[in-house]
Amino acid sequence: MTDFLAAPPPPVDNTWASPGIATGIVLVLAVVAFALVVSVRNRVRNQNDFFLAGRDIGVGQNAMAHVAGGIMYSTVIIIIGHVALNGFDAVLLLTAFVMSTVLAVLIYAGPMRNVNAYTIGDLFAVRARERPARIASAVITLVIVTMFMIIAVGSMAFVASRMFTTSPTVDAPIVATVVAIVGLLAIAVVYIGGMPGVTRVLVLKVSLMMGFVVVLTVAILAEFKLNLVNLLNDAEANALPNPRGDLLTTGRLFGEGATVNSDQDPWVHLSKAVSIAIGSIGMPFLFMRFFVARSGRAARQTAGWAAIITVGFWACMVVIGLGAVALLGGDAIGKVPAHRDITLPKITDDLGGAWATGALGAIALLSVGAIFAVLLLNGVTSVVRDVLAARGRTLEPAEELKTIRRYVLIFGLAALVFGMVMLTQLTHIFIPTSIDLGAACVLPAVVYSLFWRRFNTAGLMWTVYGGMAVTLFMVTFSNGVSGDPTAIFPDADFKFIDFEPGLVGAPLGFLFGFIGTMTSRERNDAAFVEMRVRSLTGATVAARREAVPPATPTSLNGRDRAGRTLSEAH
């Protein structure tokens, strides 16, 4: 995945885009999306509604929205081209994303919802001192959100460039216009609808995208009269030859020489696979899907159904990728990494014509816009629930929505402008870096918080900042920054790491947490016991009870009211 935004792409003869139809469909989708968002506007009455939809999203809708959170430009459009180009090894990398969903089912989903979290800071704060715990959560969340938002803006630009103009190179005015409009619409969705609005847009997006992918899969299988053997044989026969291996066997990525200027194969792709499998689900913006579930059990079912839907969705992408090379031939698909994103539009055009590519462009634009909205909401949640809370500030109930919406505007506009400025840079390493942080910081910190009795504040600090430091250190000296034609500084060469830092970062994150914990004298068995009971049962007793809106009848009892005041105080 490191070569995700390899830019500026060499010119390509754009034979597929139908900008007129795509724009028409986008306008329809924008109207539908806004009707959905406006229809839930009245459900947003307080902070809890805005950030978490009142923790009242049903399992079905939530599972769909969870799947939607992982569907991006890189994970659909690019990966299909990747499969068409690199066959078996690309599918193996793709399964890593599917593997990571199991981590959410087994470890993240239920406990996170059970402790009534808004951010991972609420989870950390049970085991560590409140202020450092919230700052750690803010640092992780905001670093990942910022990197992903830049990528999201970049993805909008790619969709615009591939699907909304037939220019062979980047048509800057059109791209900038599309990005600005979509970015502003995404900000408006969050501003008006908060979590209920964003959730609805995600469900719309994933329904359309899954519908599109399933129809395309069926169309491809129909071309082969549902005969998978013929599809595979044709794919192998038509694929571009590659000295490292046949299309349907391992070697194209895992073989020696797959990585430019590197002698670290096969560790490069092995480490990518491992990092994705343990890190890619550890994204704070994905955790929000668990926080909005009605109970720990509902959160677990959300993750479980999302994993099962994901399996089906990605299996379709394998068929499309191999079908594309079988039907179009190796010369027609994207042949260099920078062109992997033309394969899906081309096969769509081949089978469905202008209306199909128009629909693909519109759905893709909705998809990346929705991701921008999700990230924005997650970032603002972290600002209010981590940063302000760490500074001892709570929002006045009368003013809270106004304040939150002001943060949405500030954060959203800043991210959009910054993202557009960064369009000129090669920022493709931000996604793998985020995934590495998910493996090196989030996974160890959450696992220790949930399961290790001795874990304490120092351990959390060491895990989070130690894991982050080694990850950023390794990224700085990786081929994403220098020593590669697609690096940020292609002319410099100070890299010595080609493998994905998560492979080393995750064990180091665990090690740092262990060292930090054992060298600190802080020991809080009561907090461990509390975490175990709360994470397994969802039970809370007075002192830590979450704020209950005044309208709820259960808050009439004296002990509960005391509990509420206490939890509002921190």
Next chain:
Amino acid sequence: MGTGDAATASDQYAAVYDSAQFQDLQRRSNGFIIWASVVFYGWWFTGVALAAFAPGVFRQGIGGPFNVGMLFLFLSFALVAAISGLYMRYARTRLDPASERIRADLEGGLR
């Protein structure tokens, strides 16, 4: 936070934690998570290591265009769905009844 309330709260958590009912729930929950993780990730990491260091294994044909590697991919996909489905079922039948009882006992005094 008020020390009185905090002490009461942690006493209550401690009492629940020490109860046989909770220990049993925790054992079952952790048992499933650990076994499922070991089996599942063990399987998949082995496969990735084979692709990287022993590609010959995955290249062996098993009839037609199919090979061992493709069988591995298919089983991995199936395993994700199977483990997710099994855990949802296990939790619904073996974990949730106990955890709901414990929660009701713990919060019961407040309602």
